Amino acid sequence: MGTPVVVAVSRDEFHRFSKTPCEHIELVEGLGVRGDAHAGTVVQHLSRLRRNPNQPNLRQVHLIQSDVLDDARAAGHDVGPGSLGENVLTDGVDLLGVPTDTRLMIGDAVVRVTGLRNPCRQINEHSAGLLKVVVRRVDGAASDSDVELGPTGGALSLDGVGIVRRAGVMGVVERSGSVRPGDTLEVVLPDEPHTPLAPV
Structure with a gap:
């Protein structure tokens, strides 16, 4: 992968x-976009909110890799920036491979994954x-089956x-900081031992 970029x-x-693409977003410490x-x-x-309105917001910022949208378009879906509800579309970084609590330095802002x-x-x-594009078997095998969904909507x-x-x-x-297309990303891993990402 090349230099990580927004x-x-x-x-x-x-x-x-x-979400609607725009020229820049303002990230606000402790709040989100x-x-x-x-x-x-x-x-x-x-x-x-329906399940527990008082739990901390661990979903203030949504980031997604551009190759996911590329795969979706290749499968015939009409998607572009913001289509999947992401705040930040990235290229050149394996977001899915970083551990929990990785810091992403984006412009002046810092986002903790x-x-x-x-x-x-x-x-x-x-x-x-489109769900089949964003959910794949862990063994990489192709499948014609529908994705099974759990009681709260998540794929199982x-x-x-x-x-x-x-x-x-x-x-x-x-x-806090402003983030715009063209900003570079720096990935700062947390101290070991690392915890793999899990759904939040």
């Missing part, structure tokens, strides 16, 4: 699946079959085999 940034003040429906110190995602985005039915409602398995979630990572803002 490809696009997006936000939306309403709770919609997709200024003007975005998911900003806040406690959980803002509607499904989590808290876990994986848990794919859900909304992805297929956006574009039929595919053909009874464990899955890899590719819908991006979630994080919290540890230092």
